[in-house]
Structures are given as structure tokens and as C-alpha cells.
Amino acid sequence: xxxxxxxxxxxxxxxxxxxxxxxxxxxxxxxxxxxxxxxxxxxxxxxxxxxxxxxxxxxxxxxxxxxxxxxxxxxxxxxxxxxxxxxxxxxxxxxxxxxxxxxxxxxxxxxxxxxxxxxxxxxxxxxxxxxxxxxxxxxxxxxxxxxxxxxxxxxxxxxxxxxxxxxxxxxxxxxxxxxxxxxxxxxxxxxxxxxxxxxxxxxxxxxxxxxxxxxxxxxxxxxxxxxxxxxxxxxxxxxxxxxxxxxxxxxxxxxxxxxxxxxxxxxxxxxxxxxxxxxxxxxxxxxxxxxxxxxxxxxxxxxxxxxxxxxxxxxxxxxxxxx
Numbered sequence: 001x002x003x004x005x006x007x008x009x010x011x012x013x014x015x016x017x018x019x020x021x022x023x024x025x026x027x028x029x030x031x032x033x034x035x036x037x038x039x040x041x042x043x044x045x046x047x048x049x050x051x052x053x054x055x056x057x058x059x060x061x062x063x064x065x066x067x068x069x070x071x072x073x074x075x076x077x078x079x080x081x082x083x084x085x086x087x088x089x090x091x092x093x094x095x096x097x098x099x100x101x102x103x104x105x106x107x108x109x110x111x112x113x114x115x116x117x118x119x120x121x122x123x124x125x126x127x128x129x130x131x132x133x134x135x136x137x138x139x140x141x142x143x144x145x146x147x148x149x150x151x152x153x154x155x156x157x158x159x160x161x162x163x164x165x166x167x168x169x170x171x172x173x174x175x176x177x178x179x180x181x182x183x184x185x186x187x188x189x190x191x192x193x194x195x196x197x198x199x200x201x202x203x204x205x206x207x208x209x210x211x212x213x214x215x216x217x218x219x220x221x222x223x224x225x226x227x228x229x230x231x232x233x234x235x236x237x238x239x240x241x242x243x244x245x246x247x248x249x250x251x252x253x254x255x256x257x258x259x260x261x262x263x264x265x266x267x268x269x270x271x272x273x274x275x276x277x278x279x280x281x282x283x284x285x286x287x288x289x290x291x292x293x294x295x296x297x298x299x300x301x302x303x304x305x306x307x308x309x310x311x312x313x314x315x316x317x318x319x320x321x322x323x
Contacts, residue, residue: 001060001061001062002060002061002063002065002068003058003059003060003061004022004058004059004061005056005057005058005059006018006053006054006055006056006057006058006059007055008055010022010053011053011054011055011057012052012053012054013052013053014049014050014051014052014053015040015042015047015049015050015051015052015053015059016031016032016035016049016050016123018053018059019031019040019059019061023068023069023070025069025070025071026063026067026068026069026070027067027070028120028123028124029077029111029112029116029117029119029120030063030067030111031049031063032049032116032119032120032123033105033111033113033116034061034062034063035047035048035049035135036115036116036119036135039061039062039063040059040060040061040062040063041059041060041062042057042058042059042060043057043058044058044060048134048135049119049123049135050134050135077101077112077117079117079118079120079121081098082097082098082101082112082114082117083095083096083097083098083101083114083117083118083150084096086149086307086309087307090154090155091153091154091155091157091158091298091299092139092151092152092153092154092158092162092299092302093118093122093136093151093152093154094149094150094151094152094288094307095114095118095149095150095152096147096148096149096309097114097142097147097148097149097150098147099144099145099146099147099279099280100144100145100279100280101113101114101117101144102114102144103115103138103141103142103144103150104138104141114138114150115136115137115138115152118136118152119135119136122136122154134154134155134156136152136153136154137152137153137159138150138151138152138153139151139152139153139159139162139163139166140166140173140245142285143248143251143281143283145265145279145280145281145283146280146281146283146284146285147280147283147284147285147311147312148175148284148285148286148309148311149285149286149287149288149307149308149309150285151171151288157297157298158298158299161296161297161298161299162299165290165292165296165299166245168293168294169243170290170291170292170293170294171288171289171290171291172241172287172288172289172290172291173241173242173245173285173287173288174239174240174241174242174285174286174287174288174289174308175239175240175241175242175250175283175284175285175286176223176237176238176239176240176283176284176286176311176313177237177238177240177250177254177261177262177281177282177283177284178226178229178235178236178237178238178261178262178263178282178313179235179236179238179254179259179260179261179262180233180235180259180260180261180262180268180269180272181234181235181236181258181259182225182234182236183220183222183236183238183259186221186222187219187220187221187222188219188220189217189218189219189243190216190217190218190219190220190253190257191215191216191217192205192206192207192215192216192253192256193205193206193207193208193209193210193213193214193215193216194213194214194215194216194246194247194249194252194253195210195212195213195214196212196246196247202248202252202266202267203246203247203248203249203252204252205252205253205255205256214244214246215244216244216246216249216253217243217244218240218241218242218243218244218249218250218253218254219240219241219243220238220239220240220241220254221238221239221240222236222237222238223237223238223239224236224237225237229262229276230272230275230276233272233275235262236259237313240254248266248267250283251264251266251267251268251281251283252267254267255267255268261281261282261283262276262278262281262282263276263278263279263280263281263282263283264281264283265281268281282313284309284311284312284313286308286309286310286311287306287307287308287309288306288307288308289305289306290302290303290304290305290306291303291304
């Protein structure tokens with residue numbers, strides 16, 4: 001633990017700016033993670049990165065010296081390696097997350113998370129965007145190995161409104177994926193029940209309701225059929241709309257109907273995945289539609305807007321003939 005006392009030249013400044021000046025070799029991602037974990041205190045009180053210092057403040061920093069001074073620190077991604085910006089203003093940020101990046105810390109990964117990388121990006125660009133934002137917050141989640149669009153709120157009011165809009169299904173989420181086999185119907189609305197097993201970190205699908213299960217609704221539309229994705233194996237490129245947004249819903253639901261997502265190591269066809277030598281599931285959150293039916297206050301200007309990206313599936317699966 002390091003302790004420092006705020007002197008005249010460091011007073012009346014944001015605490016994150018002070019620490020950047022004091023420890024210039026400390027990776028910014030680690031600093032913002034420390035704020036999020038409440039590992040930085042001022043006068044014995046845990047504070048956020050936007051705290052304004054006062055002369056005589058006592059700052060306690062619970063970060064190991066090797067990280068503070070940039071010695072043997074774990075390799076950190078540059079934000080540009082983890083996501084690209086799709087939309088940004090003073091209230092929200094929409095990014096296109098790359099596959100393999102966890103959106104938040106979990107038991108397997110506490111570094112290079114999307115929320116820490118986004119926080120670093122925002123703090124490093126505040127002067128450029130002329131915005132003074134509170135601690136950024138995720139409005140929803142994506143699985144680590146799913147790529148695509150994620151909404152981040154830059155202030156508490158935007159977060160509150162966006163969470164309410166998502167809850168009320170006023171934000172439509174669309175995905176593209178490649179699944180094993182040819183679909184029986186070109187499009188359909190699938191309904192079932194999903195039960196989550198926290199201990200196994202997976203979900204189970206049934207046609208009937210159980211005490212701990214929740215209803216799921218998944219819409220799909222076939223965009224194309226892929227012949228011979230490997231020798232003798234057909235696949236389908238789908239657009240999927242999440243009507244309900246449960247954990248692993250698309251992955252588990254598609255597997256349940258006999259069309260697992262290609263590359264999915266948990267719910268997919270392992271033999272097919274090995275034949276294709278895939279690292280990630282071929283699933284991308286590619287489009288968001290804002291269809292507000294109720295008062296939207298700060299975010300009313302988003303109503304009717306749509307944001308989309310083109311999934312980079314060719315970098316996952318070599319170009320194949322589509323019919």
C-alpha cells in the first residue's frame with residue numbers, strides 16, 4: 001500500500017489525474033479497476049475516480065508497487081484492440097466488442113475487461129469530447145466469446161433510463177450466427193423455458209415450466225444456407241432477435257432445436273468445431289434498434305435510431321459458398 005498527501009500543486013484536481021501524474025508508468029486500466037474495486041481511499045473513505053482533491057487529503061492506494069511503477073505488469077490491451085466506437089455522445093457509448101473480451105470481471109479474468117478498457121478510453125478522451133462523466137456502467141452484457149454491440153452509460157441518469165428501456169423491451173437486439181444444418185422453416189418464433197445452473201455455469205432448456213425456469217422467446221430468420229462448411233456438412237446463417245434476454249439464450253435455444261451454433265464449445269457440436277478449428281462461437285450482436293414507447297427524458301433523441309455493424313465472420317470461418 002502506498003500513501004501520499006495532497007499538496008498545493010495536486011489540490012483541486014480529479015484524483016485519477018493526480019495518480020496519473022504521480023505514477024506515469026501505472027497502466028490506466030489497473031488504476032480504474034482499483035477505483036471500481038474500492039482499492040483507493042481518501043481520508044479513509046473509498047472514493048470514485050472523479051473525486052476532487054483538497055489540500056492535505058491523505059490518499060491510500062492498495063495497488064502493488066510493481067503495477068504502480070510499471071514493473072512486470074501483466075500485459076494490458078490498448079482499448080483499440082478490444083473494441084471500436086459505433087456511437088458516442090455525452091450520455092452513452094456504443095461499442096463493437098471483439099470476441100474473447102469479457103465485459104466485466106469474472107472468476108477466470110479480472111484484467112482486460114471491457115468496462116475497464118472503456119473507462120480508460122473515456123478518461124483519456126474527456127477533453128476531446130468535452131464531457132465530464134461519472135463512472136461508466138454497462139447497460140447489458142455479452143458473453144466473453146460473443147462479439148458485437150454493447151451499450152455503456154456515461155452518467156447515472158442515462159444508465160437508469162437505458163436499463164428501464166431494455167427491461168420494457170424498447171431496445172431491440174439482433175444477432176447474426178451460423179448454425180449447424182439447414183433450418184426446417186426459413187423463419188420462426190421459438191418458445192421454451194430456460195433454467196440456469198450457477199454451479200455448472202450453463203443453462204438447460206425444456207418445453208415445460210419448472211419451479212426455477214423462465215420463459216424464453218427467440219425469433220430467427222434464415223439469411224442464407226452454406227453448403228459444405230466442412231465436407232458433407234450444411235450450415236445456416238441466421239438473423240436472431242432476442243425477445244427475452246436470458247443467459248446463453250441463443251446458444252442454448254438453437255442447440256435445443258438441433259441447430260447448435262458453430263464454434264460453441266459449451267452447447268455446440270465438438271466434432272464440427274474441431275474440424276473447423278474454431279476458437280469462438282460464430283455469434284455476433286450486430287444491430288440495435290431504439291423504439292421508445294414511453295417518456296425518455298435525457299435519451300429521447302435516440303428514439304427511432306438504429307445502429308448496426310457487419311459481423312466479421314470471414315475472419316472466423318474462411319469464405320464459403322452461400323446459397
